[in-house]
Amino acid sequence: MEKAAVNGPHMLMLAAAVLVGAAGTGLATAQDFPTRPVRVIVPFPAGGTTDIIGRIVSQRLTKDWKQQVLIDNRPGGGANIGAELAMRSPPDGYTLFMASTAHSINATLYPKLGYDPVKDFSPISMMADTAQVLVVHPSIPVKDVRGLIALLRQRPDELSYSSAGNGSQPHLSAEMFRMLTGTRMTHIPYKGGPQAMTDLIAGFVALSFATAPSAVPHVKSGKVRALGVSSLARIPALPDVPTIAESGLAGFEANNVFGMVGPPGLPTALVDRINTELVAALKDPGIRRSLSEQGAEARPSTPAEYAALIRNEVANWGKVVRQSGARID
Numbered sequence: 520m521e522k523a524a525v526n527g528p529h530m531l532m533l534a535a536a537v538l539v540g541a542a543g544t545g546l547a548t549a550q551d552f553p554t555r556p557v558r559v560i561v562p563f564p565a566g567g568t569t570d571i572i573g574r575i576v577s578q579r580l581t582k583d584w585k586q587q588v589l590i591d592n593r594p595g596g597g598a599n600i601g602a603e604l605a606m607r608s609p610p611d612g613y614t615l616f617m618a619s620t621a622h623s624i625n626a627t628l629y630p631k632l633g634y635d636p637v638k639d640f641s642p643i644s645m646m647a648d649t650a651q652v653l654v655v656h657p658s659i660p661v662k663d664v665r666g667l668i669a670l671l672r673q674r675p676d677e678l679s680y681s682s683a684g685n686g687s688q689p690h691l692s693a694e695m696f697r698m699l700t701g702t703r704m705t706h707i708p709y710k711g712g713p714q715a716m717t718d719l720i721a722g723f724v725a726l727s728f729a730t731a732p733s734a735v736p737h738v739k740s741g742k743v744r745a746l747g748v749s750s751l752a753r754i755p756a757l758p759d760v761p762t763i764a765e766s767g768l769a770g771f772e773a774n775n776v777f778g779m780v781g782p783p784g785l786p787t788a789l790v791d792r793i794n795t796e797l798v799a800a801l802k803d804p805g806i807r808r809s810l811s812e813q814g815a816e817a818r819p820s821t822p823a824e825y826a827a828l829i830r831n832e833v834a835n836w837g838k839v840v841r842q843s844g845a846r847i848d
Contacts, residue, residue: 549788552612556587559779561617562601564594564711567683568730568815572647572777573617575809579800594711597625597684597847603633606640610784612793616640620688620775623832627840628686628847637830641785644797645778645820645828647810650750651692652734653763654743655726656719664747664766667726671702678725679705681715686845689715691836692728692749692773694843699768719743730775731756731814749773756814776818776832778825790822 559577563569570592577588593601598621605616622636634640653664659678661667671678682690685708697704707724709715712733719727720742728749735756738745747763748754751772763771779797781790800806801819810817820828839845 548611549786549792552789552792553584553586555613556589557584557613557615558589558591559615559617560591560593560601560605562593562595562598562621563683564713565590565592566713566733567711568649568732568775569617569619569777571732571813572810572815575806575813576646576797576800579803579806580796583796583800597629597686598622599625599629599633602636605780606634606782608782610641610782610786610789612781612785612789614782615643615793616780616782617646617777618780618829619777620832620836623829624686624688624691624836624840626833627837628845637826637833639783640780641783641790642822642825642829643779643781643785643790644794644801644822645776645818645825646797646801647815648774648776648818649731649815650748650754651689651728651773651775652731652738652745652757652760652814653696653726653747653749654719654729654734654738654745656722656724657741657744658722659725659744661746662744663761664763664768667746668700668702668767671700671704675703676705679707681707681709681719681724681727683712683715684708684710685847686840687712688773688775688836689728689730691839691843691845694845695771695773695839696728696763696768698843699771716743728773735812735814754814754816755811776828777815778820778828780825794822 559573561570561573573590577590580588608614626636661670680693715727716729716733718724737743745760747766748760749763751764798819801817807817
């Protein structure tokens with residue numbers, strides 16, 4: 520008993536020293552980060568909106584960190600394959616994840632999701648947001664949203680629209696549009712936005728709600744015609760295209776928010792370090808211009824602001840999923 524009494528204080532001091540040492544090591548790790556290449560998992564194919572935004576910012580971080588920041592495309596499973604891979608990665612900052620509104624939607628869309636978008640990641644910063652662009656094949660004889668609504672009412676279920684997949688934001692944006700206008704059209708889901716746009720350009724489908732970065736180049740080249748954008752304000756990349764709200768559907772809004780998260784348990788010092796560098800990159804005029812040219816607007820934030828936005832998105836898009844009856848394959 521006497522020996523235990525003597526050793527007790529020493530054990531407490533040792534435990535305290537270990538904790539202090541661990542905290543100090545974490546701080547040192549954050550200050551030194553990164554000392555090797557960083558992987559950014561993008562859960563969609565190359566050429567899609569998430570990929571485009573990720574590559575623009577990763578190139579800047581590569582320059583700032585003097586370490587390669589590499590995009591790792593892991594498409595499939597409605598963006599869930601890449602998300603689960605990121606969730607299981609070590610919380611050391613060397614595996615990051617490009618999250619988007621898709622993951623907030625998946626929280627309701629998938630009854631047995633392998634992760635919780637609120638609890639199972641460490642939010643770092645919002646990066647950008649994009650509007651959806653309502654685009655039609657040039658052969659469709661309409662010039663504006665009102666004309667499309669009239670055509671859809673004349674020809675119910677005859678016109679088809681493409682999306683990035685069942686339950687994707689473009690799909691749900693089209694479902695919102697359909698419900699608000701009382702129209703009927705046929706949904707053709709694809710495995711990603713690039714394929715959905717390719718078949719629209721080829722004329723295999725009549726229209727689509729496409730993310731601005733994937734739509735803008737084809738609108739400017741004349742391969743598709745833009746009728747409206749889903750944001751409440753017009754976007755700089757397409758200043759002459761009215762919003763859907765100002766085209767007769769008051770209050771219509773369906774933006775996509777992109778951000779950077781890490782695995783669960785990412786140390787606060789590392790979160791703050793990466794946030795500082797990411798926010799600096801997103802405030803750079805060159806980066807902001809590159810994103811804007813693609814139809815995306817830079818939206819840097821604090822980790823807490825991004826965490827709050829994810830919670831709000833899960834709640835808001837959950838209502839749309841339930842109202843639309845959207846289901847996965």
